[in-house]
Amino acid sequence: PICFAFALAASSITAHAQTAASYDELAKSEAAANADSGKRVAPLKSIGNPTADVSPEMQAMIGTAYPPHFNADPKTSAEWKELIDRRAKQAIANIPAMKAKLGVKVEEKTIAGVHCYVVTPNKIALENRRRLLIHVHGGGYVFGPGEAALPEAIMMAGFGGYKVISVDYRMPPDFPYPAAMDDAMAVWKEVLKSHERHRLAIFGTSTGGAMTLAMVLRAKDEKLPLPAAIAPGTPWSDIDKIGDSYAGNEWVDNVLVTWDGWLGRAARL
Template sequence: MPSLRFPSLALIFSISGSIAAWAQAVPAPQAAPPANFAAEQAAANAADGPRRTPPRSFAVPTDEVSPEMRKLIALPFPPHMDAAPKNAAEWKELVDRRAKLAIAALPALKEKLKVDVQPAVIGGVKAFIVTPRTIPRANRDRLLVHVHGGGYVFGPGEAALPEAILLAGFGGYKVISVDYRMPPDAPYPAAMDDAMAVWKAATKMANPRNMAIFGTSTGGAMTLAMVLRAKAEKLPLPAAIAPGTPWSDIAKIGDSYATNEWVDNVLVTWDGWLGRAALLYANGRDLKDPQLSPIYGDFHGFPPTILTSGTRDLFLSNTVRTHRKLRRAGVIADLNVYEGQSHAQYGADMNAPETKEAFTDIAKFFDRHLGR
């Protein structure tokens, strides 16, 4: 069966290109370095301070990486990587253009994973209920809440659904996906207000001990921020969470913002559309506010957490910093890091073995901790 790629995740995770482009993107073998190469690099790094590296290229990894994932890893940078909308109308045009691609792929995805989707209004907020056509007995009283990624700007309406469909399909869970408001019309705190309104309403639909929150990238950051806010407001906490490659520090802070810049073929660099979206969402607010950058919040008392990233992910440091902070706070925290993957590529092709593995791992983690 042809590999299915889902433009909503391509939007959220910024994946684009074709198989032909992939073939052209595979780097040619490099010549052996000159005899004095090591000495030159040692001399360049002889003093304390920043690490200096020579120009580099990275072959597509083959060991422990499926053919489907190699194609994604090899793709060129997305065409909108340096998009710089000048006003609200230009932001909306970019968002709508990407959303149409995402929505067009949904029927095949829903049919392949055998799930149904219904629009809903929950807690006064637009949402979608994603229901597997067959729900295992153990999951019949369980309910997940999904907050989508997309840099706080991408993924309106149905365009945000693929990740919710993947976990519903692979895990057999009923999922509420929040269609939260976004910039340019609604900067912070609109998205968080909507997500919390849905969470409050959802806790009346199921026992919080049987509930989890999950999301990737922006959705991962919002998952963490929702727990911080629920703690502050003395609301019920979920039994587990899955913040995938969370944008837990919205500023350009963290080692992999530098080490994986121009290596990640999804986000590429903070200094493109990503950083512009961060500032648009923050709307003048301090980027270290824990509701924008939850890494600066107090993680004590958090529910068990599973995080996912890749070795080329621009947000790898966001993910590992979050994992270490959770562990230091005494929280049960698992970390899965995939070989060679850029930002959230574990969710970009449902036919890739890594995609089934990643979402099955999340589902099994939830199974271990929900209802306990």
């Protein structure tokens, strides 16, 4: 939600305290600090919420405080499970209201041995009645088990008017890679038995976005039919700390905050 944040390509940022009493002094000190190529040295400053072309609701979202778990550092599988369960309960508490508001029903189903949720809107548009979307949820490869994975699938079904299968794939700490991908691909193969591929699509955000891309690559490798469409939302496809946005958005983003918090720790599970 803070795509407005600057991301300086290929530059690392070092902030220092602004002590200059005037613009002239500030300009002189900044010129000296940035006389050489390489690091970009900028004055320490706070970044306010955008006020133009952004709805009040988005302004409020951008301005929210860091999540309390951003720097969580579970040391054991038991501690990871406690954190995962605690966050899942928070998400699940909102599910009944979401289903009612968006007019969808949710059914649990086992597909090819994989636990899934079938999300069906009360009204399916005529052009969508033979279409089916496969949803792979986000959550840093560790969060969002069970019903906690459903918000995005519910919104796609409710707003888009599509039938959605949300894959409750296995995750660390008990089931590391490639368990999640194996589950997602098992569902894909099973769905292909009863649906024409040109009526199928795969979507997901963050981890789900990366898995969407990976599913297509794996389907190609396995000579399987490909989906007619994919929607990989902000895919976390590079889980190491090497992208520019990790530096440019660090401590500005109020969702993930920093790779060095729980995010990077989850990547190493």
